[in-house]
Each structure stands twice: as C-alpha cells, then as structure tokens.
Amino acid sequence: MAGRAAVPEVIWARPERTGRGPKPAFTRADIAAAAVRIADADGLDGVTMRHVATELGCGTMSLYNYVPRKEDLYELMIDAIGAEHEMFEPTGDWRADMLRNAEETRAIMHRHTWVPRLMPGVFGFSPNTLRYLEHCLACLEPLDVPAGTKTELIALLNGVVTTYTGNEIATAERARSMPWTAEEENAVRMAYLGSQIATGAYPRMTAAFMEQSGPVDLEAVFRRALERVLDAFDPESR
Amino acid sequence: MAGRAAVPEVIWARPERTGRGPKPAFTRADIAAAAVRIADADGLDGVTMRHVATELGCGTMSLYNYVPRKEDLYELMIDAIGAEHEMFEPTGDWRADMLRNAEETRAIMHRHTWVPRLMPGVFGFSPNTLRYLEHCLACLEPLDVPAGTKTELIALLNGVVTTYTGNEIATAERARSMPWTAEEENAVRMAYLGSQIATGAYPRMTAAFMEQSGPVDLEAVFRRALERVLDAFDPESR
DNA sequence: AGCGCACTACGTACGCTGTACGTAACTAGG
DNA sequence: CCTAGTTACGTACAGCGTACGTAGTGCGCT
Numbered sequence: 001m002a003g004r005a006a007v008p009e010v011i012w013a014r015p016e017r018t019g020r021g022p023k024p025a026f027t028r029a030d031i032a033a034a035a036v037r038i039a040d041a042d043g044l045d046g047v048t049m050r051h052v053a054t055e056l057g058c059g060t061m062s063l064y065n066y067v068p069r070k071e072d073l074y075e076l077m078i079d080a081i082g083a084e085h086e087m088f089e090p091t092g093d094w095r096a097d098m099l100r101n102a103e104e105t106r107a108i109m110h111r112h113t114w115v116p117r118l119m120p121g122v123f124g125f126s127p128n129t130l131r132y133l134e135h136c137l138a139c140l141e142p143l144d145v146p147a148g149t150k151t152e153l154i155a156l157l158n159g160v161v162t163t164y165t166g167n168e169i170a171t172a173e174r175a176r177s178m179p180w181t182a183e184e185e186n187a188v189r190m191a192y193l194g195s196q197i198a199t200g201a202y203p204r205m206t207a208a209f210m211e212q213s214g215p216v217d218l219e220a221v222f223r224r225a226l227e228r229v230l231d232a233f234d235p236e237s238r
Numbered sequence: 239m240a241g242r243a244a245v246p247e248v249i250w251a252r253p254e255r256t257g258r259g260p261k262p263a264f265t266r267a268d269i270a271a272a273a274v275r276i277a278d279a280d281g282l283d284g285v286t287m288r289h290v291a292t293e294l295g296c297g298t299m300s301l302y303n304y305v306p307r308k309e310d311l312y313e314l315m316i317d318a319i320g321a322e323h324e325m326f327e328p329t330g331d332w333r334a335d336m337l338r339n340a341e342e343t344r345a346i347m348h349r350h351t352w353v354p355r356l357m358p359g360v361f362g363f364s365p366n367t368l369r370y371l372e373h374c375l376a377c378l379e380p381l382d383v384p385a386g387t388k389t390e391l392i393a394l395l396n397g398v399v400t401t402y403t404g405n406e407i408a409t410a411e412r413a414r415s416m417p418w419t420a421e422e423e424n425a426v427r428m429a430y431l432g433s434q435i436a437t438g439a440y441p442r443m444t445a446a447f448m449e450q451s452g453p454v455d456l457e458a459v460f461r462r463a464l465e466r467v468l469d470a471f472d473p474e475s476r
Numbered sequence: 477a478g479c480g481c482a483c484t485a486c487g488t489a490c491g492c493t494g495t496a497c498g499t500a501a502c503t504a505g506g
Numbered sequence: 507c508c509t510a511g512t513t514a515c516g517t518a519c520a521g522c523g524t525a526c527g528t529a530g531t532g533c534g535c536t
Contacts, residue, residue, distance in 0.1 A: 013430040021512025022502045049494065059515040061495080070494065117358065120404055125431060130440055137442035147446040156463050159401040160394070166358055192251040193363060202368055204375035208385040225394050228470035259483025260531045287523065297486040299524080308523065 011072040012126055024066070026056060031066055032080035035073055036112065044114035047073070074118050075126060081115055082128025084108050087135045090142075095230050097139035098153075102161050102226050109165045113173065116166030144235065153233045160229055164222045171218070249310040250364055262304070264294060269304055270318035273311055274350065282352035285311070312356050313364060319353055320366025322346050325373045328380075333468050335377035336391075340399050340464050347403045351411065354404030382473065391471045398467055402460045409456070 016028055034055040039047050049070060053060040067073045086104060090097050109115045133154065140150045197206045231237045254266055272293040277285050287308060291298040305311045324342060328335050347353045371392065378388045435444045469475045 010430055018512075020504055020510075022514080024513070048492085050492090053515095061497095061516075062514050064495075065513055120355065120358075120401075120408065125434075127434075130434060130443065134440045134443050137446065141442075147442075147449045151446055152459060152462065155459075156398070156466065159398065163358075163397040163401060170358065192248055196363075196365075196368060202372045204379075204385075205368065205372050208375065208389055211385045221390060221393075224390065228394065229467070232466035232470040256483075258481075258533050260485085262484070286521080288521085291486095299487075299526095300485050302524075303484060 009068055009072070010125075011067070011075055014068075025058065025062075026066065028066065028076055029080070031056065031063070031073070032076040035077050036080050039077065039114045040112060044117055047077075047114075049073075078115070078118055079126035079128045081108060081112055082126065082132055084111075085128070085132050085135070087131065090139045092142055094140050094143045095234065098136070098157060098230065099226060101136060101139065102157055105158070105161045106165045106222065109162075109169065113169045116162050116169060119162050119166075143233070145233070149233070153229075157226070157229055160225055164218075164225060168218045168222070247306055247310070248363075249305070249313055252306075263296065263300075264304065266304065266314055267318070269294065269301070269311070270314040273315050274318050277315065277352045278350060282355055285315075285352075287311075316353070316356055317364035317366045319346060319350055320364065320370055322349075323366070323370050323373070325369065328377045330380055332378050332381045333472065336374070336395060336468065337464060339374060339377065340395055343396070343399045344403045344460065347400075347407065351407045354400050354407060357400050357404075381471070383471070387471070391467075395464070395467055398463055402456075402463060406456045406460070 017024065031052065035047050035052050038051055038055055042051075049063055050060045052073065053063045056063070063073075067076065085101075085108070088097075088100070133151075136154045137147075137150060140153065143150065143153075193209075196202065197209065255262065269290065273285050273290050276289055276293055280289075287301055288298045290311065291301045294301070301311075305314065323339075323346070326335075326338070371389075374392045375385075375388060378391065381388065381391075431447075434440065435447065
C-alpha cells in the first residue's frame with residue numbers, strides 16, 4: 001500500500017531519524033557542511049548531488065535518503081549559514097543593533113558568495129532562520145510600533161541587504177569567472193554606454209553619469225540605503 | 239586566423255547584422271519574443287536552447303549564431319519585457335509618478351512571472367532598460383536632490399519591487415507547481431511552525447504571529463514598503 | 477566580373493545534470 | 507524471532523548547454 005504519499009514536504013517537518021533500520025551514516029549538519037564547503041570552493045554550480053555525495057564518501061543515490069530533493073539541500077545550506085549569525089545581547093539602541101545585523105549579514109554573504117543567489121528560492125523558517133528572526137525582534141524591542149510593522153522592517157531590511165550584497169558579489173564574480181579581465185569588460189561596457197549616450201537619446205542619464213567622478217563605492221551606497229530604510233521606520237526622524 | 243578572440247561580450251555591443259553572408263532568418267526581437275512566449279507558457283525552465291529553436295523553426299545550433307551564450311538569451315528576454323513599460327508624460331508629482339512606475343513593474347512581473355528570477359543575473363544597460371532609467375529620471379525632475387541620490391532612489395525602489403513581487407510569485411507558484419494543494423502545504427507548514435512555537439524558544443515571534451489575524455495581504459505589504467522607501471527620500475516628509 | 481571569405485545553417489557528439497527504480501543488507505518493534 | 511521499514515548504492519534515462527565540423531550563401535574587394 002499506499003505507495004509514497006505525495007505529502008507536502010518541508011524538510012524541517014520530517015524527523016531526522018526514525019528509529020527503524022540501520023543507523024544513518026551522516027547527520028543533516030554533516031551534509032549541509034559538505035555542501036557549503038563545496039559551494040565556497042567551487043561555486044554554487046559545483047554543488048551537485050554527485051559531488052556532495054563524493055565529498056561525504058557515499059554513493060550518489062544514498063544522499064536521497066537524507067534529502068528528498070536538491071531544493072532541500074539548498075534549504076540545509078541556508079540554515080547552516082544562519083548559524084554564523086552572532087546573536088548578541090541587544091544594546092537598547094535598535095538602530096545600531098539592526099545596522100549591526102545588516103552588516104553582519106553582508107559579511108556572511110561575502111564569505112559565502114552563493115547565498116544571495118539561493119535566498120529567493122528558499123522559503124525559510126529553518127531553525128536558524130527562526131532564531132535570527134527572534135533575535136531581530138529582540139533588538140527591536142525598544143522601537144514602539146506594532147509587531148507587524150517590526151516584521152515588515154525586518155523583511156525590508158533583509159531584502160535590501162540581499163539585493164545590494166548580491167549586486168556587489170555579481171559584479172565581482174563576473175570579473176573573476178570570465179576569460180577576460182575586469183578592465184577589458186569595463187572598457188567594452190563603457191564604450192557601448194558611451195555610444196548610447198552619444199545618440200543623445202538619454203540626456204538625463206548622460207548628465208547623471210557625467211556628474212559622478214571616479215568609480216562607484218558600492219559599500220558606501222549600501223550603507224546609505226540602510227540608513228534610508230531605517231529612517232523610514234524611525235519615529236524620531238520624521 | 240587569430241582564433242576566436244576571447245573578447246568581452248556584451249550582446250548589445252555586438253552588431254545585429256554584419257553585411258557579409260546570407261541574410262539572418264530572424265531578428266533578435268524574433269528570438270526574444272519566442273523565448274518570452276515559452277517562458278510565459280512553460281515557465282523559465284521550459285526555455286532551453288532546443289525548445290526556443292524549435293519554436294522559431296530552426297536547428298538548435300543555429301541559435302548560437304544569434305546568441306553566443308544562453309545567458310545572453312536571458313538578457314534579450316529582459317530587454318523585451320522592458321518594452322512593456324509605459325513611458326508616460328511625467329505629471330510633476332514625482333512621488334505619484336514613481337509609485338505608478340513601481341506598480342507597473344509589479345504588473346509586468348505578474349504577467350511574466352519568470353522576470354524576478356532572472357533579474358539578479360542580468361547586468362542591464364539593455365536599450366529598453368536605458369529608456370526606462372531615463373524615464374524615471376524624467377519623473378524625478380521635480381525632486382531637488384543630487385543626480386546620484388536620484389539613481390540611488392531608483393535602484394532601491396526597483397530592488398524592493400523585484401524582491402517583493404518575486405516573493406508574491408514564488409508563494410503562488412509553489413502552490414501551483416507542487417503535487418499537493420496550497421492548503422495541504424500550508425497545513426504542514428503551520429503544524430511545523432506551531433510545533434516550533436510550542437517549544438517556547440521564540441516568544442517574540444509567537445507574539446507577532448498571534449497578533450495578526452487572518453492571512454497576510456501581500457499586496458498591501460508591498461504598497462506600505464513602497465511608501466516607506468519614498469518617505470525616506472522625500473524632503474517634505476522629514 | 478569574379479574570387480574569397482565571413483557568415484548562416486545544422487547534425488552529431490560529449491560530458492554533465494537530477495533522479496526513478498530495483499536490489500541487497502540491516503536493525504528495531506511487535 | 508520475524509518482518510517491515512530503513513539505509514545503501516549501481517544502473518539507467520531523459521534532458522541540458524554547447525564544441526566542433528561541414529556545407530551552402532552572398533557581400534565586398536580587387
């Protein structure tokens with residue numbers, strides 16, 4: 001009977017161990033760690049079921065006993081990364097605390113450059129995600145707004161961090177992974193952009209480009225964006 | 239001779255037509271349209287080189303004459319979508335205009351649900367992207383801040399739109415594409431979440447969950463986020 | 477005018493992916 | 507103790523992006 005019930009799978013809802021049968025050779029943590037190691041070294045595309053299995057020293061298909069779908073492997077990876085968050089004692093200054101959280105998330109992403117690419121697909125509510133949410137809510141304790149507004153602040157901030165850091169990383173990776181140098185690519189881009197600007201079809205953009213001198217400081221842009229978002233929720237700033 | 243020069247490729251910098259040889263059977267627009275049609279019908283995973291070629295009625299490898307890498311096909315798709323933006327005459331109310339732009343972007347993404355998944359990887363500066371940027375700058379003419387701040391406003395707003403709409407879509411798609419109903423999945427999730435909450439490890443999250451009654455109105459959340467971001471740039475609101 | 481070459485077209489083939497399925501070994505619960 | 511539910515894993519399949527080779531086409535130059 002009953003063939004495999006096509007039951008909704010949330011990997012966190014499935015027990016890691018069910019008693020019957022031989023002892024599993026690995027824990028979820030083992031598997032997540034192996035996948036993270038590979039992703040850090042070879043990039044996200046290096047994370048294949050075969051590769052992870054070899055890293056663990058088991059057959060490819062054995063992995064499917066632990067991780068029903070590859071997508072769940074991603075979920076494990078994101079959760080593993082969540083453990084790197086330092087859940088510090090809130091200081092009472094919610095702005096400073098949230099800024100620190102954001103900066104730390106950015107640092108984690110720079111350590112694990114594949115995280116931003118994975119974030120959108122992951123639904124969340126992994127154990128460590130829950131712990132991080134709880135931590136953020138603790139930091140926001142001094143902020144006198146409804147709980148719903150707080151979760152919206154957290155969501156907006158996390159979204160901005162992911163988007164901006166993802167951009168930083170994409171820009172850097174493109175340079176690294178391509179068979180040409182960043183200068184070459186930039187030259188071609190600028191040439192193209194220059195040719196477009198020369199058409200006169202984009203006067204305002206042209207002006208904006210002219211106004212800026214020197215390369216963009218992506219980190220400064222990131223910081224300013226954070227401040228803006230925090231401003232938008234700060235009763236003191238309006 | 240000279241083997242293929244490993245020159246930086248930006249598809250927009252490469253001329254569509256070079257004079258010599260037989261006439262190309264398709265334009266870039268044809269190819270982009272075919273790919274968009276497939277993505278709309280079968281999802282982004284349906285967009286394979288083979289599938290697009292068949293849709294166009296040519297051999298798979300012929301496509302590579304027009305599109306050197308699959309990544310460039312994505313770039314074409316994003317550009318094609320950009321043409322759907324209505325470049326209306328700015329009204330003089332930059333807030334209202336930018337709100338309209340954001341809502342329209344969201345509508346486009348709901349028509350082409352694969353767009354958010356594609357956005358992060360695309361570097362931009364396609365013709366239609368440039369036109370849209372120029373349009374946004376025109377809408378921001380009445381706003382009295384440096385040009386750099388305007389581009390940062392545009393970037394932040396676009397990022398928020400993509401993130402939030404991407405979330406809306408992911409939530410909806412998960413329900414559609416899985417072999418179980420949304421109710422079933424939700425039930426499992428809530429059961430899991432409930433079990434986590436029951437542990438008492440997440441008191442603040444529990445409170446936040448209890449406070450809200452009824453399902454979340456994602457669109458309302460989206461609108462509130464937009465208003466927050468606009469507030470953060472509005473000299474009148476501080 | 478006509479030659480040569482850059483271009484289009486496309487079939488074949490390779491290495492890789494996720495994973496369905498079948499079989500053998502193992503162990504805890506009834 | 508038996509048996510049912512696990513774990514382990516080799517094999518196999520359909521599908522992917524794309525490198526490469528070959529054949530045909532027509533513009534630009536001499």
